[in-house]
Amino acid sequence: MMPERNAFAMGGALLSRFLARSRTAFGTTASRSPASETRCPDAMPAWRAIFELRRPIPRRIRLLSAWLGFGAFLLVWSIASHYFALKGDGILFPSPARVIGAAADYAGYGPRTEQRIAAARESAALAGATLHQSEAEIRAAARADLGTLWLDVKSSFLRVTVAFLLAAALGIPAGILMGSFRIFESLLQPLTEFIRYVPVPALVPVLMLFFGIGETSKVMLIFAGTFFQLALMVAGEIRRVPIDLLQVCATLGGTRLEAIRRVLLPAALPGIFDTLRICNGWAWTWVIVAEIVAADSGLGFRIVKYQRFLQTDKIFLYLIVLGLIGLLLDYFFRQVNRTFFHWTDTTKR
Amino acid sequence: MPPCLELIEVGKTYATREGPLTALDPTSFEILEGEFASLVGPSGCGKSTLLYMIAGLEPPSSGTIYLDGRRVLRPGRERGMVFQEYTLFPWLTVEENIRFSRRLSANRNEGDLPFDADYSGHLIEIMGLAKFSRAYPRELSGGMKQRVAIARALLNRPRLLLMDEPFGALDAQTREEMQELMRLLSQRERATILFVTHDIEESLFLSDRILVLSAHPGRIVREVSVDFPKERDLDLKLATDFLSMKRDLLHLLRSNIKPAFDPALLRSKLSTVTPLTS
Ligand SMILES: Nc1ncnc2c1ncn2[C@@H]1O[C@H](COP(=O)(O)OP(=O)(O)OP(=O)(O)O)[C@@H](O)[C@H]1O
Ligand SMILES: [Mg+2]
Numbered sequence: 001m002m003p004e005r006n007a008f009a010m011g012g013a014l015l016s017r018f019l020a021r022s023r024t025a026f027g028t029t030a031s032r033s034p035a036s037e038t039r040c041p042d043a044m045p046a047w048r049a050i051f052e053l054r055r056p057i058p059r060r061i062r063l064l065s066a067w068l069g070f071g072a073f074l075l076v077w078s079i080a081s082h083y084f085a086l087k088g089d090g091i092l093f094p095s096p097a098r099v100i101g102a103a104a105d106y107a108g109y110g111p112r113t114e115q116r117i118a119a120a121r122e123s124a125a126l127a128g129a130t131l132h133q134s135e136a137e138i139r140a141a142a143r144a145d146l147g148t149l150w151l152d153v154k155s156s157f158l159r160v161t162v163a164f165l166l167a168a169a170l171g172i173p174a175g176i177l178m179g180s181f182r183i184f185e186s187l188l189q190p191l192t193e194f195i196r197y198v199p200v201p202a203l204v205p206v207l208m209l210f211f212g213i214g215e216t217s218k219v220m221l222i223f224a225g226t227f228f229q230l231a232l233m234v235a236g237e238i239r240r241v242p243i244d245l246l247q248v249c250a251t252l253g254g255t256r257l258e259a260i261r262r263v264l265l266p267a268a269l270p271g272i273f274d275t276l277r278i279c280n281g282w283a284w285t286w287v288i289v290a291e292i293v294a295a296d297s298g299l300g301f302r303i304v305k306y307q308r309f310l311q312t313d314k315i316f317l318y319l320i321v322l323g324l325i326g327l328l329l330d331y332f333f334r335q336v337n338r339t340f341f342h343w344t345d346t347t348k349r
Numbered sequence: 350m351p352p353c354l355e356l357i358e359v360g361k362t363y364a365t366r367e368g369p370l371t372a373l374d375p376t377s378f379e380i381l382e383g384e385f386a387s388l389v390g391p392s393g394c395g396k397s398t399l400l401y402m403i404a405g406l407e408p409p410s411s412g413t414i415y416l417d418g419r420r421v422l423r424p425g426r427e428r429g430m431v432f433q434e435y436t437l438f439p440w441l442t443v444e445e446n447i448r449f450s451r452r453l454s455a456n457r458n459e460g461d462l463p464f465d466a467d468y469s470g471h472l473i474e475i476m477g478l479a480k481f482s483r484a485y486p487r488e489l490s491g492g493m494k495q496r497v498a499i500a501r502a503l504l505n506r507p508r509l510l511l512m513d514e515p516f517g518a519l520d521a522q523t524r525e526e527m528q529e530l531m532r533l534l535s536q537r538e539r540a541t542i543l544f545v546t547h548d549i550e551e552s553l554f555l556s557d558r559i560l561v562l563s564a565h566p567g568r569i570v571r572e573v574s575v576d577f578p579k580e581r582d583l584d585l586k587l588a589t590d591f592l593s594m595k596r597d598l599l600h601l602l603r604s605n606i607k608p609a610f611d612p613a614l615l616r617s618k619l620s621t622v623t624p625l626t627s
């Protein structure tokens with residue numbers, strides 16, 4: 001028990017030292033608002049400052065807690081996989097280590113590859129002959145999986161992008177029409193709302209009947225899953241533009257089309273771009289649904305295939321790849337938004 | 350001088366959930382060319398409604414509005430407007446905001462208008478915005494925002510400039526600065542201005558003529574000519590005849606407003622309540 005208690009005590013000491021150091025950082029953040037200046041930030045314990053409502057926290061603590069979140073996730077994952085291993089179903093639920101191993105296999109140096117090499121050596125030794133397959137060949141075969149992954153990423157990405165661009169190209173104009181003119185709103189909005197609530201997977205059978213099991217039906221599924229949402233959200237963004245700005249434009253001599261082009265569109269553009277970001281996320285959901293149903297490549301297809309061979313570690317790896325793709329695309333959209341629409345920055349300086 | 354703007358029995362009734370609501374009783378008046386006229390009235394008496402109808406943003410329920418003898422049916426570039434709220438385009442810089450009207454087809458190829466970069470530069474200069482011409486609206490104070498809005502409207506050289514309590518959201522100090530600026534501007538740019546306010550002092554200082562509206566529903570109860578010299582400075586507000594006019598108008602307004610509470614009744618009610626002791 002003793003060492004553990006020591007560890008706790010040490011952890012506590014470290015934490016309080018850490019917080020004490022970050023207190024200076026708080027002082028500078030807090031002194032921006034006069035209200036907190038009078039309250040004297042130094043008198044407030046650091047842990048209380050962290051839990052102030054909507055108050056920014058120091059960068060160090062922000063990063064630390066982000067890592068903490070991931071750490072907790074890994075911990076829960078490990079515990080779950082241990083539980084499955086104890087039940088004897090370890091193969092069904094891979095531990096983090098096994099998933100890392102699977103990743104190493106993709107580079108040609110994982111446990112599965114080493115196992116294969118060892119087995120080949122053994123059989124070669126038994127037969128008293130040279131290796132049936134050279135070590136380099138086995139490693140190269142393992143690396144071929146990486147090629148498969150790349151192919152899957154490419155074909156999923158292509159499907160998502162084609163469908164998403166199609167949905168954006170039609171959904172943005174439709175949304176602008178619905179948001180700008182009441183007549184188009186009453187013409188299209190109820191219909192769109194209705195179609196939006198038809199669950200997209202329910203469309204799979206008819207889409208396959210209409211378009212076969214080729215690329216078209218997948219693209220159409222993703223399109224159906226994003227277009228209606230996108231149009232409605234764009235309409236919402238357009239409607240959120242204050243009417244005063246339109247009135248200003250009118251009193252300066254602007255025509256209706258100019259009001260759309262010069263006022264509604266630029267005012268709603270950051271919101272529209274954010275809508276695109278969200279819809280792109282949904283498109284990735286629908287591509288997986290489409291590929292699970294019928295495909296010969298793609299991340300969703302491969303996940304089902306690995307399921308048949310109980311290669312759950314590879315499935316987890318694919319899930320991680322999916323998460324990373326989402327994160328990257330999200331980052332890309334946000335970054336573009338920040339670069340082009342810095343005027344929306346509402347923080348006071 | 351010919352009338353620039355003419356209103357004949359213009360009234361407005363809104364259809365609300367509780368039934369029709371008369372915001373403005375039928376009203377007639379004229380604004381002469383080059384005149385600075387003010388509409389004064391208590392809150393909710395229909396001043397904004399009236400201005401929106403003149404701008405063409407809201408159709409009147411009755412009566413007709415003429416600008417230079419032509420009937421007003423829709424908004425147009427010859428009637429500029431400065432709004433009660435801040436209405437700058439947040440994605441444009443100060444300069445781009447001021448020059449916005451030049452991107453509109455209605456204002457291109459207008460040979461008779463001094464549509465050159467000089468004029469916007471000139472406006473930016475006299476509005477004291479030179480240092481901020483590349484700033485975005487979120488970086489501006491309230492006073493600066495309204496100055497940009499005024500410059501934006503002026504750049505178009507409107508026949509008539511409508512201003513709806515443009516300084517309502519400003520603090521007393523900035524407000525007085527803006528009043529002085531506005532007086533100078535109206536003299537220099539020779540604009541015809543219809544200015545809405547509920548501040549009698551402001552209207553006296555700025556205007557050549559004041560139209561006083563009664564409380565809801567609005568109706569013109571008096572027309573006052575303000576005959577102070579054309580060149581005015583803030584000291585005018587302390588002159589005896591200014592103060593006496595202000596007193597008269599204040600009394601007129603008060604007699605027209607139904608008070609929100611009866612002071613005598615309130616006093617008697619308060620006397621039955623035990624006062625808080627510290
Ligand atoms: N769109 C509308 N629908 C229904 N009623 C309205 C509408 N706009 C204004 N009103 C009513 O008309 C009356 C006059 O409003 P208006 O905004 O013109 O007043 P105002 O004189 O400009 O007041 P303030 O000085 O507070 O700006 C008010 O009673 C208001 O409730
Ligand atoms: Mg008003």
